[in-house]
Amino acid sequence: MPPKTPNEPGESERTNDVRTSRRTVLTWSAGVLSAVGLSRLDVGGHASVAARSDDGTNAATTFTVRIENVSKPTTLETSANGDAGEQPIPLSPGAYAVHDEPAPMFTAGEPARDNGLEALAEDGVPMELASSLSERMGVSDSGAFDTPVGADEPGPLGPGDAYEFSVDASPGERLSFATMFVQSNDLFYAPDDRGVALFDEEEPLDGDVTIAVDLWDAGTERNEEPGLGENQAPRQSGPDTGPSEDEPVRLVTDVGDGYAYPHTSEVIRVTRTPEMS
Secondary structure, three states: OOOEOOOOOOOHHHHHHHOOOHHHHHHHHHHHHHHOOOOHHHHOOOOOOOOEOOOOOEOOEEEEEEEEEOOOOOOEEOOOOHHHHEEOOOEEEEEEEEEOOOOOOOOOOOEOOOOOHHHHHHHOOOHHHHHHHHOOOOEEEEEEEOOOOOOOOOOOEOOOOEEEEEEEEOOOOEEEEEEEEOOOOOEEEEEOOOOEEOEEOOEEEOEEOHHHEEEEEOOOEOOOOOOOOOOOOOOOOOOOOOOEOOOEOEEHHHOOOOOOOOOHHHOEEEEEEEOOO
């Protein structure tokens, strides 16, 4: 039986200082990933515990998850003049988990846990979060995605590129993931703390789940204007830089920081596809 598809400031000096490009972001990412010793082998594996049916056969379904950057070079509009006035929005390497209990990464309305979410949301580094997920109760499959499709090395996701990874899941389990909105201090894309549905009762679901993805504020660093802040990853002097804050994890629409952010569907597209025997 085929899978179901659910309905589911204007000075030129300032402009030069904040000008960003794909090359700038790639340089930032390579430096950060190298500094923490991140490689495909470090984070690409998963701790899979395949479910078994009553007769002992493997009851898990393998899904391919694809995360695409659909932003354009002009998607992010800033208050700057010149080249920095309009920018693309890179996405960072991220972490994922298959789980049967809610909130494996964060709980909306509560402070970020000491589990690596801060490092991902502020610097785009998923290693600590991926490691913590592998040890969390209720998580059967977890890991990190860090290398764009067709690339030879880990790096950020530019417009038109995609990450892909596979997960094993059984009925009743859901998918959570997180990837940094790179032109920010501590924002990330993720589904809510329930995660994305993978099954309709026993049947695996197929298709686009972007509607279930939101832009979240980790509440760990004070926001600056997206694409211009000197403490944001492409422009900061080093990881974990910038004025900290102690706020709960919440939707960026609930923060009220006075800045404008593109609609989620203008930046990211997420699909899940089950492998059918």
